[in-house]
Amino acid sequence: MTGQSLRGSSDRSMLVLTSLAGGPKHGYALIQDIRDFAGLNMGPGSLYGCLAKLEEDGLIEALPPDDRRHPYRITAAGLQVLRERLAESARISRIGLRRIAGAAT
Amino acid sequence: MNVRWLRWLFVPYPRAWKERYLREMRLLTEELWLSGEATGTRLAFSVLSGGIVERARSTVLRARRSAVLPVAAAMMLGVGLLAMAVHRSPSRLHAAIGTTIGTVPLSAGRSIGARRPSRLVDQPAPLVKLVDGKGGVLGAVPGGDLVGLRGRTPARGGVPALLGSSMPVYAITRAEVVGRVYPGTGFVPRAGTARPDGAAGVTLPDLTGTITPAATARISSLGLAADVVNAHCGGTALGEIGQMSPPAGSTVRSGSLVTLTNCT
Numbered sequence: 549m550t551g552q553s554l555r556g557s558s559d560r561s562m563l564v565l566t567s568l569a570g571g572p573k574h575g576y577a578l579i580q581d582i583r584d585f586a587g588l589n590m591g592p593g594s595l596y597g598c599l600a601k602l603e604e605d606g607l608i609e610a611l612p613p614d615d616r617r618h619p620y621r622i623t624a625a626g627l628q629v630l631r632e633r634l635a636e637s638a639r640i641s642r643i644g645l646r647r648i649a650g651a652a653t
Numbered sequence: 654m655n656v657r658w659l660r661w662l663f664v665p666y667p668r669a670w671k672e673r674y675l676r677e678m679r680l681l682t683e684e685l686w687l688s689g690e691a692t693g694t695r696l697a698f699s700v701l702s703g704g705i706v707e708r709a710r711s712t713v714l715r716a717r718r719s720a721v722l723p724v725a726a727a728m729m730l731g732v733g734l735l736a737m738a739v740h741r742s743p744s745r746l747h748a749a750i751g752t753t754i755g756t757v758p759l760s761a762g763r764s765i766g767a768r769r770p771s772r773l774v775d776q777p778a779p780l781v782k783l784v785d786g787k788g789g790v791l792g793a794v795p796g797g798d799l800v801g802l803r804g805r806t807p808a809r810g811g812v813p814a815l816l817g818s819s820m821p822v823y824a825i826t827r828a829e830v831v832g833r834v835y836p837g838t839g840f841v842p843r844a845g846t847a848r849p850d851g852a853a854g855v856t857l858p859d860l861t862g863t864i865t866p867a868a869t870a871r872i873s874s875l876g877l878a879a880d881v882v883n884a885h886c887g888g889t890a891l892g893e894i895g896q897m898s899p900p901a902g903s904t905v906r907s908g909s910l911v912t913l914t915n916c917t
Contacts, residue, residue: 595681
């Protein structure tokens, strides 16, 4: 999956990738982390929908089970896609903020 | 707390998905339920909606894969139509084997005729081209399909009759006859590539009474194409030419088809 193809995908996938960029996490930790930094309460259905798609695309991979929990980590491809997507978001954010600042004066 | 009621929430998920994610997703759902971080309604909605989405995704993927079937059916239909066209063609057909046969001579005595038609499938040529008497390529079918034409109404001079009789098989290179295959004789290459001057024409020698392989070799050496048909002849030895058409002494153009009747 490239940044271009990810553009049309759910922002939740980006949140999962962003969370995993900070280190491997299992489902429960992912939900808590995303709630902390994004303020979004993801349910198990949407979370595992994202995880399955990201794993299928090779952007994340499952680690051996820790107790009963199954942690995931981001792959090199996932980091690359996340970097591209965040850079693009940052560029659009800068443009938007500049225009807002211009409109306010 | 009893969380067995969670089980039925996973019913909509496809089997493959369950095999991969069911255990860990159930564990997460139980954790969220038992910790009080999510209400039962919210969990039920999330898991059920996720299951419906995954089921729909799986169905779409399966439908895409099944699109292969119509393509395969269309290809089979095409092969069938070609076989029908060959069978119904009024023109005189011959089986012509591709260029590889020229470099892989058939062993003498190898039958390609009616008794062991499967031998034709064993030939190294991967494809059997169908050409008319003038060398025009009418199409190509796998060797097995050509053998399969046997047993249909044996149109006089058509492919079934050829397969069941003397079976003159043309080995062609770019629609040019380079030799033939005869049952019991094998591949007889055409002698030389130079043809007599077509404008001047070729006078046919009298080949009646000549053994069939020698007659066909002679025809080939003259730059002509021989077509061997089997027939009962009175007074002529078996395996010899009893009749030829056009008759001996006729002048024909280079590359013309000469029909030789092999007495059986």
